[in-house]
Amino acid sequence: MTVTADPKEDLNGKEPSQVIEDNDDGEDDVPEIDPAGTGDAKKKKKKKKPKKKKAEQSDPPRIGLSKLFPTNVYPEGELQPYKDDNAWRTTSEEKRYLEKLASEDPQTTYQNIRRAAEVHRQVRAHARKHIKPGMSMIDIVENIENGTRSLVEENGLESGVGFPTGVSINNCAAHYTPNAGDTTVLKQGDVLKVDFAFGVCKRRNKYWSPGIDVRLGELGGYIQETMESYEVEVGGKILPVKTIQNLSGHSIGLYNIHGGKSVMQIKTDDMTKMEEGEYFAIETFGSTGRGHVVDSGDCSHYAKIVDAPRVPLRLTSAKSLLKSIDKNFGTLPFCRRYLDRAGETKYLLALNHLVQQGIVQDYPPLCDQLGSMTAQFEHTILLRPTVKEVVSRGDDY
Template sequence: MKRGCRGGDASAEGEGAEVHRQVRQYVQQKVRPGMELLEIAEMVEQASSSLVGFDPRNPLRRGWAFPTGLSLNEVAAHDTVNPGDPARWLQPADILKIDFGVHVQGNILDSAFSVSFDPMHDELMRTVQEATETGIRNAGPDAWISEISSQIREVMESGEVHRPDGKVFRVKVIKNLTGHLIGPYKIHAGKSLPSVNTGGRERMLAGELWAVETFGSVGGLGYVGNGGNCSHFMRSSGSEPAQWQRSILSSSAVNLLDLIDQRFGTLAFCPRWILQAAQQKKPKTATSDQRWWASPLDELCNVGVVNRFPPLADLRGSYTAQYEHTILLGSSRKEVLTRGDDY
């Protein structure tokens, strides 16, 4: 298999995939209504950090690939717990999307699933899972992305959800959330896999690593927008601040940028991880202010060296689901790296 076009490492990918399977199996056994979302996030992160062998002395060698997504109900993606946030607990009627990833030497494994304890959401979850499987089945070397997108949408919009009050809702595909190409240390490496045909003329190619993911919505628009306070951030690729930009940054913003570069590089991160990294770097400088990062991080975003990725939500009161796998395209076959007994 030709792999040079993306710099992939089969043994590293296999190791990361096994870590993901073990962590989510553990999490699926533990998550229950009444749990605080912070507890779930820390459970995912502690388990994945331990199993993948994260070492704070060499933080970019292996570890978390992006913040643990814990998106509730109408929020479809890019939500996690920030320091100082009011406590949120998982309710019996909620539907929770758990989206997390690990990397081994920059080889990212990205997979997500939905959790609910209310049978009302079963059909939505089944439909979205089948839409993702449709994307995987039709993916392959030289496959037209637009054709895969059409097939995903057809499956997604065939689903119906019957509510206890007798109302029937069609499942809507979320049009502006996509699968994506993965590169070394880059969760989004350029090409995307929409769940609707946008008329593009791109193909998948042998040697590519893809996150195939789909999102469905019930009771909403099938379209997501900014859903609240931002918890996901990522360094802008190739955006070393110009001298004039550095000159207008406060010393705290410059120090934070140095910490981000050393600890996360081009990987996505969240403020909870900033606090952890700062504490590990200088244990004696702990502060009771859990939001000291907010102002310098805003500075970095405002000059364009860090990007914000806010929560993405459909209409309030709607419900969304997600399923995702990382697949590797060979010259004649594909491998679903994150496949497990669960999904």
């Protein structure tokens, strides 16, 4: 369409040079004034800038979060209001101000936790779709950990895998990940617990009683009451669900995955309170067995003790291994596969020596009686000044 106009003519209050007509050809039609007055003005084409396509995650997930969230602001988890004695926090000006300060700083704990939770959600969703009977445990954990490392954009102790990927099966409840050479394969009918970085509870009644000033011993009673009100059918038999009484959730600290406070799954006399600003892994373990786990099988999980003593080491290999642990993991948990990945070889004697000297803690697999089935559900919660945030909540879990 050709546009002609007298330069002095007002077109609906606009100068001719301001009038643009679009003929839907993907380009803007810009009028060109005819100074000679021949009526033969021509239209120039001005190309529109193409819209930036939003980055999407790959399958398997391998695109770093900085490309998906360039502002470094990550999605909030599920928000749950405080109730009863803490309901005042929702409208308190002081608490709202503290919330504002923490939310505006992209380097706060809030954004760091949400970043980790987003990694967990995306990798978890992929794992749920793709884990199938016939897969080896090695393939399962490496697929998960490769996704975690890619999304968090691994950078030494600044960002990486926070905990070895647990793939405990059936009566084994926790702390099993395959060592090199392990040929275990997931079979049809196996109950598999996939535990990595973050993990949740499913029930939403008393189960979600965690909150500021809640006493940990009382919370354990709510967990036990809820879990043991259910039954499960296994092999055509209806069996009661028991809480595993010697496993627990815990608070989380900086470079200290078990931050000092434990959330047991039974009622206890523990009067310790949850406090504002803390965050917790609320882990729940159910079993059709005794409801009690013991150490069983080859150890894979280890961690340097936070306040480890400074003791002389008589083995040169132990000194060298400790330097490697400090460099690669600090006080974060690691497994033998991670030592292999770091280039360590023939390290078992040195590793056992560090355990014996009280510098490194070993965490063997934890199992209930043979023939029983165990399950784990977990979520990570952040106790903000005005609201509880279940940071690991997703559409699938």
